Amino acid sequence: MGMKEIVKLFSEKGILIDPEALDYISSKDDPLSFAQDVISKLSESSLVLTLEEIKKMESPEEENIEEEEGLGTKIFEKVPVGTGEKVLAKEYESEVKIIKDVTGNVTCKGEVDDFTKLFNSRYNKIKKIFHSQRRGLRNSIPIKKIKSGKIKEAQIIGIVKDIRTTQKGYRIVEIEDEEDSITVLIPKDDPRLYQQAQEIVYDEVISVRVTSGRNGLFIAQSVSYPDISVNHKKKKSEVPVYVAFLSDTHIGSKKFLRDHWDRLIKWLNGEIGNSRQRDVARKIKYIVIPGDTVDGVGVYPNQDKELEISDIYKQYQILSEELQKIPDHITVIIQPGNHDAVRPAEPQPALEKEIQDLFSGKEFIFVGNPCYFSIHGVEILSYHGQSLLDFSTSIPTLKYNQPIDIMKVSLRKRHLAPIYGGHTPIAPEHEDFMVIERIPDIFVTGHVHLSSVGEYRGVTLINASAWQAQTSYQKMLNFVPDPAKLPIVDLKTGNTTSMDFNVV
Ligand SMILES: [Fe+2]
Incomplete structure (x- = not known):
């Protein structure tokens, strides 16, 4: 069995394989069955398989035995609470820098020539990229x-x-x-x-x-197309902390996945999960919410029939209470989406102060949509993702339920939402904030309620799931969401993992 077959076997399962790990598997007497054995032992969808992980599987210590036995929610719940155990993320100070955000920089006044300014800004920014690259x-x-x-x-x-x-x-x-x-x-x-x-x-x-x-x-x-450079060198943090991406919580909706959410909270607090999963939880220092934090009101036809809480202010109060349950050493970065209480036109500024004041007890950072920020030097471009629909309806090769492919096209175009007059309302800012001026290390979107991870020219691509079951609106559109998943990035290695709360 050649290396290609091994890579294929793993990639079919959505797992990338480290060159060292690949060498090691190839060196085995029966690489195929060894590889299959490795796959069967991967209890969470680790996206990059390292040699270290394989070695761990080969010499099962106590924690690995527990892991194999520990599959299934019931057994997880019996795992003793992780009190007294070292919480790694707690040992580090948070380090978030906002690089680019429309918040506080809104310039459009709704005048006719505002759009001329927007398109001039777009033209000049992209032209500059063409000329530089x-x-x-x-x-x-x-x-x-x-x-x-x-x-x-x-x-x-x-x-x-x-x-x-x-x-x-x-x-x-x-x-x-x-x-x-x-x-x-x-x-x-x-x-x-x-x-x-x-x-x-x-x-x-x-x-x-x-x-x-x-x-x-x-x-x-x-x-x-302007595109991004072929081999973007991903920046890594010096400290071993993780960032989790948790999109589209839709608090206030009757379809909010309460049980899955409660398991997420328990897991973050070290109360459930096998030892490996609890180890991941202990390293989480940041949670990024790329929009649709609440369900809002009047966002889609007959939404009121599916609202548990019909007052938007109350929805944010409940969101605040839910986020309070997350361990205090975790910094939460909140971005608005099309369901949130800010202007619907993009770029959207951060939630207003009156709403921000509802949140306390830990570090909350409110950003606009889109926003470039860095965490321990790793640059993240976070965008709720409304334009994913515009891209998929304009380009015949793209599908709405394959957001990673759309995100690649968006990077190639160096623009988050170029189409004016489509589904995505565009505000005529004098500067075009939707141009992808910088190449991020991580590009995250939400909105489509799917969970997927990919890579394009060295940039990690994430679509960060949702915490809402299928709505009647989605049903009408024949859209099946993939909720209650949590993509996680190790900022030190750049590796990606995902937790599935439909299983945990
Ligand atoms: Fe959403």
């Missing part, structure tokens, strides 16, 4: 120059104003820079170009290599 794209020229007819071929950068398909299957894209606009035909016979053209969406900034043909027609030779 891509050698071949540095020499772009203004659209009016190629239209003058003197230049036969050139690189241009512009905002997509229109994109359509002709009856013969050609894509026609109209792009615009600060002075002029141009209509470009994208041939259908080049599969690579065709694929690139499939991903073009309205209002994003792209770079196109065009040649001028007959009759004033311009033909695309290639389409480029």
